[in-house]
Amino acid sequence: MRYHKIEELLKNNQDWVAQKLALNPNYFNELSSGQKPPFLYIGCSDSRLPLTNFTCTEPGELFVHRNIANQVSLTDINFLAVLEYAISHLQVEHIIVCGHYDCGGIKAALESRTTGIIDNWVNPIRELYLQNQYEIDILPTRGERLNRLAEINVLAQVKNLYQTSIMRQALHNQNAPMVHGWVLDIHTGLIKDLNVATVQWQLYPGCLLEQSPLFSVAHFQPTDEVTGCCCEEAEHVIRNS
Numbered sequence: 001m002r003y004h005k006i007e008e009l010l011k012n013n014q015d016w017v018a019q020k021l022a023l024n025p026n027y028f029n030e031l032s033s034g035q036k037p038p039f040l041y042i043g044c045s046d047s048r049l050p051l052t053n054f055t056c057t058e059p060g061e062l063f064v065h066r067n068i069a070n071q072v073s074l075t076d077i078n079f080l081a082v083l084e085y086a087i088s089h090l091q092v093e094h095i096i097v098c099g100h101y102d103c104g105g106i107k108a109a110l111e112s113r114t115t116g117i118i119d120n121w122v123n124p125i126r127e128l129y130l131q132n133q134y135e136i137d138i139l140p141t142r143g144e145r146l147n148r149l150a151e152i153n154v155l156a157q158v159k160n161l162y163q164t165s166i167m168r169q170a171l172h173n174q175n176a177p178m179v180h181g182w183v184l185d186i187h188t189g190l191i192k193d194l195n196v197a198t199v200q201w202q203l204y205p206g207c208l209l210e211q212s213p214l215f216s217v218a219h220f221q222p223t224d225e226v227t228g229c230c231c232e233e234a235e236h237v238i239r240n241s
């Protein structure tokens with residue numbers, strides 16, 4: 001590690017400000033005028049994962065929420081506040097859920113040793129493993145098993161995102177951002193887009209989507225016999241999609 005002293009970080013900050021001002025004397029005036037980031041990044045707290053570096057984005061371009069193992073928790077008031085602000089106020093166009101290979105949170109979920117409160121936090125990942133144990137256990141190496149679980153975790157968190165009241169309301173208002181599931185490969189530095197299909201979860205709000213074009217065009221079959229309220233119709237479509 002290059003730096004261990006706080007003074008070094010402060011000196012770096014002064015040098016960086018000088019470089020920015022040399023390129024654009026108005027840089028900080030413009031930065032302080034407000035933010036309108038197109039992206040919300042939900043990632044792991046791992047120190048190796050500042051997405052700004054990996055995507056060459058500047059201050060003001062990524063709104064960020066990070067926690068151990070990039071969890072989308074429906075009971076995390078911190079995350080929910082970030083999500084609501086990103087969608088309702090910043091009106092981000094894209095939400096990126098980004099996991100990574102060699103994730104300590106994934107390992108913590110599977111290893112038998114206890115690490116304290118992290119055990120509680122990563123318990124949903126332990127559940128994910130149990131739900132997908134057959135697919136994971138047949139992989140030949142420990143690394144591949146952990147990395148596959150990291151991918152499955154991203155899929156699960158994208159799904160969780162669509163279960164939040166905030167996203168459901170955004171879908172109802174037809175202003176929901178596009179959602180992307182990524183995994184960052186620490187060994188190569190490259191991002192892998194998992195191309196998560198989200199239409200199935202977009203339909204989940206049921207009654208709210210009665211008027212949605214997704215409901216009527218993409219999935220609803222005119223020959224289907226559907227009776228009852230719109231909730232039953234939505235369930236019917238989901239079961240048959």
Ligand code: CO
Nearest residue numbers: 044046103104
């Ligand atoms: Co991690």
